[in-house]
Amino acid sequence: MNASRQKNLPADERRNVTVEAVVDLAGKTNPDSITTAAIAKHMNLTQGALFRHFPNKEAIWQAVMTWVAERLMARIEKAAEGIDSPLETMQAMFLAHVAFVSEHPGAPRMMFGELQGAKATPAKRMARAMLKQYAVRLNDLIKAGKERGELRSDLDGEAAATLFIGTIQGLVMQSLIADDMSRMVDDAPRAFAIYRRGIIAGFSDEEG
Known part of the structure; x- marks a missing residue:
């Protein structure tokens, strides 16, 4: 988008364009260097x-985390619409999450960067709040x-939710290392299987 066009954008749209620009930049370079x-x-x-x-860079980062959280959660909820089976819902959410990240590789870079930081910034709090919301959804x-009766009666729900998110994060890291987001x-599908x-x-060891 050229500068003259941006000057005529409403304030809310200008902020969204800025956030999208940061996410785009984060997909190409280390977020800490932006x-x-x-x-x-x-x-x-x-x-x-x-x-x-x-007002400052911190406010931009907070807006970026809000953008990521809102759009990611909207994507996975849309994927879950109309599915009656909890297990199939989880699979749809898993694949939708991966698709979102592959389209916005800067999003996980920004999130990992914030979560690893020592400071308790507003952006870090937003990232943590999103992960907590996600975990609650998975636990439900x-x-x-x-x-x-779809899932094991002795299944540790909290651990299963953690592993669900952790598996996606593992796929993200492998794709970032390979510099190929389409890989994830x-x-x-194989990882979720x-x-x-x-x-x-x-399921039991004897059956496997």
């Missing part, structure tokens, strides 16, 4: 124009799956 000058240059704006909508599905889309086998009712 400066407000780099963001402004990427958007063909002056830093002054950038700071008319955000796991509980429903156990009640319906290809690997996701292994996860699924460990939580479904009726």
